[in-house]
Amino acid sequence: MSIIYIQFFCAFALIATIFFVVLWLRKSQRDLQAVTLELERCKLTLEISEHVGRFGSWHMNAGTRVVRWSDYIFDMHERRHSLGHPPLENAIDYYHRADRLMAQSAVEKALKKGEDFEFRARIITEQGNEIPVLSRGTCQIDKDGSVLGVFGCFIDLSAPEDR
Structure with a gap:
């Protein structure tokens, strides 16, 4: 009987870990997208500045x-x-x-x-x-x-x- 509880606990812990890893990955992906957009904005600003400023x-x-x-x-x-x-x-x-x-x-x-x-x-x-x-x-x-x-x-x- 205790083996069933241990297996249940391990399965629950694994599912919870996977859930939190998925949440963390989604947040990381959103953060990466935000940084990528900011980098593109900075690059465009630099390009415009270069042409205007010669x-x-x-x-x-x-x-x-x-x-x-x-x-x-x-x-x-x-x-x-x-x-x-x-x-x-x-x-x-x-x-x-x-x-x-x-x-x-x-x-x-x-x-x-x-x-x-x-x-x-x-x-x-x-x-x-x-x-x-x-x-x-x-x-x-x-x-x-x-x-x-x-x-x-x-x-x-x-x-x-x-x-």
């Missing part, structure tokens, strides 16, 4: 040296999205020849020494257009002091009538 953001992973561009940076460089995010060397090649060494030096210092940078330069777009930009970069440093990557932005300095 700036774009980028991030370079120190390990892969791939530079991830925001949509506005692709637009600014007149680069097709289908070409993907450029490796650092290709991104540096967009700078005007006279500005390329300065840009490359600033990025290398950031990667080696963790130094932030800011400079004015010119980029040459895929269509051959010259655009003056302000480039800023700040280093992402891990707890050991190693550079994980560089976050940055380009600000389009061209006059409205030149756009």
Whole structure:
């Protein structure tokens, strides 16, 4: 008889546990949906801000040296999205020849020494257009002091009538 009570208790405990896990999962799913919606809202706000403010953001992973561009940076460089995010060397090649060494030096210092940078330069777009930009970069440093990557932005300095 006591075995029947133990089996009944175990079955009840299992059903109760499953019930609470299902409730917890549903709440987690609602929370995840809310966070996803907020993330999408923030992304859209950033995209609108970039186009209105004429700036774009980028991030370079120190390990892969791939530079991830925001949509506005692709637009600014007149680069097709289908070409993907450029490796650092290709991104540096967009700078005007006279500005390329300065840009490359600033990025290398950031990667080696963790130094932030800011400079004015010119980029040459895929269509051959010259655009003056302000480039800023700040280093992402891990707890050991190693550079994980560089976050940055380009600000389009061209006059409205030149756009």
